[in-house]
Amino acid sequence: MIELTPIFNAMLGAEIPFEKFSKDTRVTFFTGAGISAESGIPTFRSTGGLWSKYDPVKLASPEGFNENPQLVLDWYAWRRDAIRLADPNPAHLSITKFQKLFHDSAVITQNVDSLHSRAGNNSVLELHGNIFRERCNNCGEENGLNSDERTKIRYCHCGGMLRPDVVWFGETLENQKLEQAFELTGACQIFFSLGTSTQVYPAAQLPFYAKEHGAYTIEINTERTPFSNHTDLFIKDAAGHALPNLYEEFYAAVS
Ligand code: BV8
Ligand code: ZN
Numbered sequence: 001m002i003e004l005t006p007i008f009n010a011m012l013g014a015e016i017p018f019e020k021f022s023k024d025t026r027v028t029f030f031t032g033a034g035i036s037a038e039s040g041i042p043t044f045r046s047t048g049g050l051w052s053k054y055d056p057v058k059l060a061s062p063e064g065f066n067e068n069p070q071l072v073l074d075w076y077a078w079r080r081d082a083i084r085l086a087d088p089n090p091a092h093l094s095i096t097k098f099q100k101l102f103h104d105s106a107v108i109t110q111n112v113d114s115l116h117s118r119a120g121n122n123s124v125l126e127l128h129g130n131i132f133r134e135r136c137n138n139c140g141e142e143n144g145l146n147s148d149e150r151t152k153i154r155y156c157h158c159g160g161m162l163r164p165d166v167v168w169f170g171e172t173l174e175n176q177k178l179e180q181a182f183e184l185t186g187a188c189q190i191f192f193s194l195g196t197s198t199q200v201y202p203a204a205q206l207p208f209y210a211k212e213h214g215a216y217t218i219e220i221n222t223e224r225t226p227f228s229n230h231t232d233l234f235i236k237d238a239a240g241h242a243l244p245n246l247y248e249e250f251y252a253a254v255s
Helices: 006-015 033-039 062-067 069-084 090-101 175-187 205-212 239-254
Strands: 002-004 027-031 105-109 124-126 129-136 142-144 162-166 190-194 216-221 233-236
Touching: 027 090, 027 175, 027 205, 033 090, 033 239, 062 069, 069 129, 069 162, 090 105, 090 239, 105 175, 124 175, 175 205, 190 205, 190 239, 205 216, 216 239
Parallel strands: 002 233, 027 105, 027 190, 105 124, 190 216, 216 233
Antiparallel strands: 129 142, 129 162
């Protein structure tokens, strides 16, 4: 395992086995809240993150919603307003460039903020849903968010309450999405783990699964994570700085 800090970024090219890769290499990008940090969107567990101010059980769990739906709806409306003011940052934008270089690539994100799609990334799998959609808490029927009524408690035709279409703690992820995530991870030759604390399961299994299935793994994070001792290359840097640099290295090597 090689650890590079920003000072050694220049030596980046020396560490990666570029000779193994070509434009046909299958690449998977796995991302967490850290990739949106440079867009101004707070993460959950970094210093000053959302969970340092709010109780996740009260705000991101079915129990919390049933106990105080208005509080949860207000919190998600506040987060949507913050996200609307944010733009994709160089990390999101460099994935679009990577996907032009490696045509067989996909993005698996834990984020619910739509910034990957807004950056032009394709094949984006939103494991934890999307904050700009709502679904019925009872029958699960999805519907887009009617923004002027965004914080009112509203009901589905079946009588169930409408809630953000995201996966809360204690809720299972959509099976089909999870299977697709493991398939993309098991089949890729390069796996990027970008801006995730690698603590929330089952998503946090993916980097380890990639490693077990023979992918060359690159982790970019401003802090070390439980995966950092397992990854082939750990770059201690902001994703918005390191990923565009990495793109230049890969472009020079495989284009
Ligand atoms: C489930 C809602 C079946 C959406 C979220 C005990 C052991 C293991 C598992 C469990 C357990 N007890 C319960 C569980 C299961 C639980 C879990 O994993 N809990 C953990 C916390 C222990 N998981 C679940 O409940 C999942 N469902 O398992 O169902 C089941 C059911 C019942 C019981 C057992 C199993 C559902 C998980 C989804 C929860 N939903 N949020 C929303 O509102 O957004 S959680 C939240 O965490 C988000 O979804 C987020 O996507 C996810 C992961 O967080 P990260 O994205 O990694 O963000 P974080 O802030 O943590 O880290 C940011 C990182 O970026 C940091 O490392 C930081 O250093 C770095 N960074 C910062 N700036 C930058 C940067 N990196 C690069 N550049 C920068 N500029
Ligand atoms: Zn319903």
